[in-house]
Amino acid sequence: MKVKVEVRGLQLPGARPGAAVEAAYEYADFDLPEQELFLPGHGLCASCTIGVIARHMLKVLGPDTIVVNPTGCAEVSTVTYPRTNWAVPWIHVAFGNGGSVASGIEAAIKVLKRRGVIDPNRKINVVVFAGDGGTADIGFQALSGMLERRHRVIYVMYDNEGYMNTGIQRSGTTPLFASATTSPAGKKIPGNLTHKKPMALIAAAHGIPYSATANPAYLPDMLEKFRKAAEIDGPSFIHVLQSCQPGWRFEPKYAIKVLELATETGYWVNYEIEDGKFRITVTVPRRKPVECFLKLQGRFKHLGKEEIAFLQKVIDEDVKRLNEMAGGEFIGPLDPEAKC
Amino acid sequence: MRIESVWIGRGGQGIVTAVYIVAHASIADGFYAIANPEFGAERRGAPVKAFLTITDYFEDSPEPIKNPDVAVFLDDKLIDTMRVVVEAVKPGGYVIVSSGKGPEEVAGIIGRKDVNIAVVDGIGLALKHVGLAVPNGPMVGVFAKVMGLPRLESIKEAIASQLGKAVEQNFAAAVEAYKTAVVIPAAEAGSAKISVEIPTTSAFLTGDYELVGWDQIPEGGLVYPGSSLRYKTGSWRVEKPIIDHSKCIMCRRCWLFCPDDAVLEVWREAKGPGGRVVRVKAIDFSYDYCKGCGICAQVCPTGAIQMVREL
């Protein structure tokens, strides 16, 4: 299938505004919608998995989706005047107010439906696509208010574990001992000293109908979570882990591999909380040592045996707690012999 | 004296360090220098430019340079996309290029007879001395050769203060570039006036876009779907994926995990049983947009995709 893309409002040499430009490639057909709504020609780093998350998010949510994008890598790299690669309505908002703007949009749609301006049966998704800084730190109160008021908004937090757009500063979701420019590893202090905020649990504590964690390396699980979130009549929150080459310092080709290892080591557990019921959605029979996850990444290069053992202990405890919440051993025991 | 230069490279090639090295070395030699790198929102691999002005009198004007005396390219693939920079160089000025191609071929790509051209294999020298494909050291050396400043000793000091590591290796790369760069002198005088100027927009436009005045911008700064398709990010690539169809089992993992929508499923004609030509589905790549990250090759369960060097 050839896609015709209409380019309006742009002054293109040789083409008047309104002229259609034919993209020079064919799309595939799949069980997933063939239509790409997150087009190529964006400025994200080579290997940036924001691209993987956004592509599949829009495949599930479809063209009737309004994206609210607080500033951060995703926003800055995809919409640089005069171009955009989002093929859905998209709005730029400030660093901290994604939740508020999405609330307003959702309320406006409600009113327009009531007045008959928009077909009341038309399902329109409002999704916030925000970074960890824009969610767990500065955007926290806007998010909390949005959840409290029960707006029907899907809030997707892509978590690259730092303020990547502005040069890899630490955030509230930077893991323990990761080196960032504001928490550098030195002789005395081994990088960041705080623990990662469990944002999906914090969101769930607002009593919202759906909250989940997801990992793009486990695509079917992530897609299913987007689908559920879209069906719910109320606020939903999805915390998605996202690998970042310059920030985490791995070889670009390992962008998916490093995410797989995050789950295989129990560093990242995929779970959901639906109407208060906690469930682990991706089981791991035997866990690989956390070192497998760490050693691909330059941000953990400074760690010695002692710190790695400490991190392993933290993960063991986290896994134990999550298993208890789920009522079973869904994430299995550590296999110290496991090959990375 | 006043030398205005524009440096063009890609995020990750060390262009910022390069202009800082030349600036510090020039100051050590008793000149004044202003170095201001300028990058847009794009990331690693995307084009970056930096301005560097060297004077022998004090001046405090960090203005963007519109018509440079010198243009330095750290990557010959950028000459075409950044042609406006080549066109804006003053007649009698210099275009310095890092390229593995022959000097005559590079001169052909530049296509101007009224400028001096200097060519060196910056990546080759960087790999030889430093072990990294970062051509900034060699380009500093070539700049010093064609402009006659700063002095090599000052460059060494500046490498130490700006890089702080691998000083000997980087200096050796700069010195070899200084010695071996091929200079092709301008054959013509050229017209005294040039009409092209480097645009002052901070966005570094690499696609087939034309900027319009503020009064022609759609209300609210609207941009329209599909406008990114004219930004061919394939030029960022150092390696490209190629596929061995005989190994592909059409599992589509490559398609699923490509962040740039650059893996395509297309129809391909193949010889079927009895020599009949049949149409089969096959994986292909959109080289217009593929950034060469290597994810597809890494996630392929059968090893059907290989990354091959392109530069």
Ligand SMILES: Cc1ncc(C[n+]2csc(CCOP(=O)(O)OP(=O)(O)O)c2C)c(N)n1
């Ligand atoms: C109020 C405010 N403070 C600071 C900034 C500068 N700023 C822009 S993006 C950003 C970091 C974004 O981090 P995150 O939300 O994690 O997104 P990422 O860039 O990592 O994708 C900062 C600090 C801003 N735009 N607004």
Ligand code: SF4
């Ligand atoms: S810095 Fe990280 S998050 Fe930002 S575009 Fe690059 S890979 Fe993506």
Ligand code: SF4
């Ligand atoms: S190398 Fe990267 S950008 Fe290119 S096709 Fe493969 S996954 Fe996509």
Ligand code: SF4
């Ligand atoms: S991942 Fe490999 S085997 Fe699977 S479709 Fe792509 S090229 Fe073919």
Ligand SMILES: [Mg+2]
């Ligand atoms: Mg972030």
